[in-house]
Amino acid sequence: MERQAAIKRIEELRELLNQYNYEYYVLDRPSVPDSEYDRLMQELIALEEQYPDLKTKDSPSQRVGGQALDAFQKVEHRTPMLSLANAFNEGDLRDFDRRVRQEVGDDVAYVCELKIDGLAVSVRYEDGYFVQGATRGDGVTGEDITENLKTIRSLPLRLNEPVTLEARGEAYMPKASFERLNEQRRQRGEELFANPRNAAAGSLRQLDPKIAASRHLDLFVYGLANAEELGIASHSAALDYLQQLGFKTNPERRRCANMDEVMQFVNEWQEKRPQLPYEIDGIVIKVDSFAQQEQLGATAKSPRWAIAYKFPAEEVVTKLIDIELN
Numbered sequence: 533m534e535r536q537a538a539i540k541r542i543e544e545l546r547e548l549l550n551q552y553n554y555e556y557y558v559l560d561r562p563s564v565p566d567s568e569y570d571r572l573m574q575e576l577i578a579l580e581e582q583y584p585d586l587k588t589k590d591s592p593s594q595r596v597g598g599q600a601l602d603a604f605q606k607v608e609h610r611t612p613m614l615s616l617a618n619a620f621n622e623g624d625l626r627d628f629d630r631r632v633r634q635e636v637g638d639d640v641a642y643v644c645e646l647k648i649d650g651l652a653v654s655v656r657y658e659d660g661y662f663v664q665g666a667t668r669g670d671g672v673t674g675e676d677i678t679e680n681l682k683t684i685r686s687l688p689l690r691l692n693e694p695v696t697l698e699a700r701g702e703a704y705m706p707k708a709s710f711e712r713l714n715e716q717r718r719q720r721g722e723e724l725f726a727n728p729r730n731a732a733a734g735s736l737r738q739l740d741p742k743i744a745a746s747r748h749l750d751l752f753v754y755g756l757a758n759a760e761e762l763g764i765a766s767h768s769a770a771l772d773y774l775q776q777l778g779f780k781t782n783p784e785r786r787r788c789a790n791m792d793e794v795m796q797f798v799n800e801w802q803e804k805r806p807q808l809p810y811e812i813d814g815i816v817i818k819v820d821s822f823a824q825q826e827q828l829g830a831t832a833k834s835p836r837w838a839i840a841y842k843f844p845a846e847e848v849v850t851k852l853i854d855i856e857l858n
């Protein structure tokens with residue numbers, strides 16, 4: 533194909549492949565069969581080999597990077613990645629609610645989210661392009677795992693708007709991927725992963741992106757590190773915005789006007805938890821208004837405007853290794 537036609541066709545293929553990828557991995561509603569996706573991907577790869585200078589960093593063909601790294605670079609988070617204080621019963625939640633109301637008054641609303649049992653990561657975009665991803669690490673310094681995060685199909689390589697932002701989310705391994713991976717390891721006589729969280733941690737710490745790609749990880753984005761800069765007033769508005777940009781956000785979130793509604797959500801999901809295709813270890817409850825979050829502030833470790841209600845651990849008795857988490 534001559535160059536001008538190739539430029540046009542490559543652009544068409546990218547649009548199509550990004551759209552099909554979004555439908556499959558973010559909406560979970562593919563509009564074409566895998567065979568069609570694969571055929572178009574092969575055509576794109578062939579054209580990019582014919583014209584290597586036409587290859588761009590956001591091309592769908594670039595998700596599974598080249599050679600393995602020999603080490604991860606360190607990344608300083610521009611704003612710290614905080615952890616969450618825990619609540620173990622309704623009384624703890626009522627205490628949290630009382631402290632919040634003492635500080636901001638009675639006109640407060642909460643957002644409840646499923647607490648995905650994975651690994652917290654940060655993803656940075658410049659002018660809409662994915663430029664860097666990192667683990668949480670100690671909250672201030674993490675590891676650059678950009679190449680591994682690019683292999684997560686639900687992570688957009690380019691946003692629907694040319695914005696510069698930093699999003700935070702939880703990378704995780706779906707239960708089905710975890711079962712398949714351990715079955716493979718069992719057949720090879722290899723040691724098994726203790727749980728999907730450890731399997732996800734072990735997969736994201738692979739220096740070879742091809743191995744990370746083979747682990748079929750996924751990612752729910754749950755916040756913005758620079759929401760105020762973008763003029764967004766509440767956490768629920770931030771989640772809606774992230775969804776509009778093309779990120780995968782968790783659909784099971786609920787805005788609650790008081791602790792009774794929060795407890796309803798907690799009890800509902802304690803029951804429904806086994807039906808989810810991914811593991812959760814609790815519910816995260818956040819004050820919705822950013823102005824009120826600002827008023828409440830944070831300790832060195834965790835925000836005063838959020839808390840994690842932890843479910844009692846499910847009894848799982850199996851002989852498995854436990855990947856040392858960083």
Ligand SMILES: NC(=O)c1c(N)nc(OC2CCCC2)nc1O[C@@H]1CCC[C@@H]1O
Nearest residue numbers: 614615616645646647648652702754816
């Ligand atoms: N695991 C989660 O689903 C989750 C969530 N839905 N929302 C947050 O909000 C952050 C924002 C500031 C403090 C916590 N954090 C989560 O996980 C935390 C991150 C660090 C340790 C936990 O994994």
